[in-house]
Amino acid sequence: MENMTNNQVMLRLTQIHKKFDELEVLRGIDLDLKKGETKAIIGPSGSGKSTLLRCINRLEIIDSGKIEIKGRALAQNNSENVAEYVSEKEARDILSCTGMVFQQFNLFPHMTVMQNLLEAPVQVQKRKKEDVIPEAEELLRKVGLFEKRDNYPSRLSGGQQQRVAIARALCMKPDIMLFDEPTSALDPELTGEVLKTMRELAAEHMTMLVVTHEMAFAREAANQVVFMADGVIVEQGPAQQVIDHPQEERTQAFLKNML
Structure with a gap:
């Protein structure tokens, strides 16, 4: 899909770190999402994709880093380099412009x-x-x-x-839609109807961040693709470039198994 985004950054993640006990799930993630852009996050299971999405919506709390939504900080580091969140009321206000669709329909x-x-x-x-x-x-x-x-x-x-x-x-x-593997709980024949709806949203320039294992959707509907593995972003760029001509060995190996 060609770029029809303007340059307004709707979501900015800076050096996001997140641990579960001793396991470091996110290891310094930097990510921007521009207005009207569809960005797909792909990668193997356990690479931190869903955790990243849940951190944006405060369903998980980050350890350090900065989360900004439409220019407003939801969380940022204090002098001890630990992420501090705004008040509950302000967080709700900041997050009111986001919508989220989960694997389970809820x-x-x-x-x-x-x-x-x-x-x-x-x-x-x-x-x-x-x-x-x-x-x-x-x-x-x-x-x-x-x-x-x-x-x-x-x-x-x-x-x-x-x-x-x-x-x-x-x-x-x-203003921003977050999708966490929205088709992973569906039978293959039902997946198409959900992806069709999402393709239409992308075509209307809804600002979307989509964690997905549907490579055809990522290639056709996303402007940008981010490949994550082991809690870091290994490669990102225009969708067709990343999926058809990946530069990094990790990305190549992953896509070889997927396509």
């Missing part, structure tokens, strides 16, 4: 598809339900599930549930 099972979409805008953003309903309907049309609006999640396939999860995240009007 839909509320006791709510219909429509109720799942309305819940956060009405409860968290305190928006009027009647204002949100037309937007939610439009998003369900976009992901091809308008006719399922009154169904409960248990009546949907995995692929349909994941598309509802994407629509639910979009209902909060995020």
Whole structure:
């Protein structure tokens, strides 16, 4: 996909370090995400990709480094070189422009598809339900599930549930979408419908950071590809360059197994 980004940096990670006990999972990650850019993060299991995504959204706490979202620092090092976070209230405010889609769909099972979409805008953003309903309907049309609006999640396939999860995240009007292996829990035949939705978002220049093992998606829909291994970024660059002509041995070996 050609670059249609402008130069506004929406997300900036600087020297991110994260340990679980003695295991250093992230070892000094630097990453920028520009407005309108789709960046795919690929790499072997255990390379720290999902942890990195969870750190952005404060689902995991970093040990050191700096996280900036739309120019505002969520966390940065103090004089002891330990990451300090802003207050709970400010963190919520900074993170309110991000949406996240997980491997597991995490839909509320006791709510219909429509109720799942309305819940956060009405409860968290305190928006009027009647204002949100037309937007939610439009998003369900976009992901091809308008006719399922009154169904409960248990009546949907995995692929349909994941598309509802994407629509639910979009209902909060995020500026940045984070996807953590959104197709890894799906059967291959259901993967395509979710990737189609994500390709459309990329084509509309939604700002997206996507952890994925779908190489065709990374090549076609992403502007940039980041290859991670052992908690570091080994290689990054334009999607087709990294996937078709990787420079680093680690990247070459990984892609040889994947493609």
